[in-house]
Amino acid sequence: MKTVTLNSGHQIPVVGLGTWRAKPEEIENAIDAALEQGYRHIDTAFNYNTEEAIGKVMENRIRDGKIKRGDVFITTKLPNVGNRSRDVEKFLNMSLERLKMNYVDLYLIHMPFSFFGDEESYAPLKDNDGSVQLDVNANIVETWGEMEQQVEKGRTRSIGLSNFNMEQVERICKSCKIVPSVLQVELHAYLQQKELVEKCKELGIVVTAYSPLGSPGANQHFSSKYNYTIDDFPDILGHPTVQNLAQKYSKSAGQILLRHSIQRGIVVIPKSLNPNRIKDNINIFDFGLFDQDVQALDALDRGERGRIFDFLFFKGVELHPEYPFKHRFIENTLKSM
Numbered sequence: 001m002k003t004v005t006l007n008s009g010h011q012i013p014v015v016g017l018g019t020w021r022a023k024p025e026e027i028e029n030a031i032d033a034a035l036e037q038g039y040r041h042i043d044t045a046f047n048y049n050t051e052e053a054i055g056k057v058m059e060n061r062i063r064d065g066k067i068k069r070g071d072v073f074i075t076t077k078l079p080n081v082g083n084r085s086r087d088v089e090k091f092l093n094m095s096l097e098r099l100k101m102n103y104v105d106l107y108l109i110h111m112p113f114s115f116f117g118d119e120e121s122y123a124p125l126k127d128n129d130g131s132v133q134l135d136v137n138a139n140i141v142e143t144w145g146e147m148e149q150q151v152e153k154g155r156t157r158s159i160g161l162s163n164f165n166m167e168q169v170e171r172i173c174k175s176c177k178i179v180p181s182v183l184q185v186e187l188h189a190y191l192q193q194k195e196l197v198e199k200c201k202e203l204g205i206v207v208t209a210y211s212p213l214g215s216p217g218a219n220q221h222f223s224s225k226y227n228y229t230i231d232d233f234p235d236i237l238g239h240p241t242v243q244n245l246a247q248k249y250s251k252s253a254g255q256i257l258l259r260h261s262i263q264r265g266i267v268v269i270p271k272s273l274n275p276n277r278i279k280d281n282i283n284i285f286d287f288g289l290f291d292q293d294v295q296a297l298d299a300l301d302r303g304e305r306g307r308i309f310d311f312l313f314f315k316g317v318e319l320h321p322e323y324p325f326k327h328r329f330i331e332n333t334l335k336s337m
């Protein structure tokens, strides 16, 4: 498996398996299938409810001598209900316990904004009108300081950020002892994040693309879980340019999109529960896109209009001082006027 070297000196495999929106019983089979196909990188989060399944599969495989802990790069994330310095160690320990591991390879701050959470379920607390209770006093620079402590204590090998905007990444970099190794953000053909990727390159931060296929199916999840739908939900896999290139290269649309990102030096973490698609999504190293085809895919970029995950399904999140996509909220408000 091709890897990229992080600024921490550790290697991150270029393709990982995403595990969001997967039921525990489904994800065990998917992880097994993925490891069988050569995946050595799994992305999870405290919030995904998949850490235990990952721990179980890894434990079985290690016990059977099929794999060693050090062979697989495991990423998990600090939830926004624990996004304050005093909670970092507690949440990382809980993740490690679920994963049955004594360290993770990468620990990310999942989102820059912080909520108050229920002490038992860890769900965000809500007001009577459904608004989430914002913790506006949590300080991301202080949280980062505690993330650095976790590297020193050996609980994580590398640390990073997710869903931070450029100003927030730069703010962390100005005051840190350890520069973030990874920034994990939404990135696909419709939201190519060119400026942010350039800035990360300058800062020595590797970018990981989440929802690299445009998260087909997420709209259904939003509407059933949050009663929230995106009117113009993208179908990037079905775009004629992507479909034509799939035919030209005799590859699937998914492979074309993933190949486009890895040719930009970006790590991708597509999620699939389907054995054939799991196999497809990692078989992207036996071909290369020609320059004119890269340009055709580059031209699909819609900038901020291509963003799917603005987190506005958390009612009132835009009022948090660290909400990273303020312009998006303003745009939506103007559109509805």
Ligand SMILES: NC(=O)c1ccc[n+]([C@@H]2O[C@H](COP(=O)([O-])OP(=O)(O)OC[C@H]3O[C@@H](n4cnc5c(N)ncnc54)[C@H](OP(=O)(O)O)[C@@H]3O)[C@@H](O)[C@H]2O)c1
Pocket (backbone or CB within 6 Å): 017, 018, 019, 020, 021, 043, 044, 110, 162, 163, 184, 185, 209, 210, 211, 212, 213, 214, 215, 216, 217, 218, 237, 252, 253, 254, 255, 269, 270, 271, 272, 273, 274, 277, 278, 280, 281, 309
């Ligand atoms: N940091 C964050 O805030 C954040 C946010 C979102 C996601 N993530 C991470 O990024 C991972 C990937 O993002 P995502 O799950 O939103 O979206 P995605 O990987 O872009 O898309 C996943 C969806 O595409 C389908 N799919 C997978 N491979 C396919 C292929 N080759 N052709 C056609 N359809 C395919 C899957 O269905 P099947 O399962 O049926 O194949 C699934 O419904 C997540 O699982 C999670 O680990 C992080």
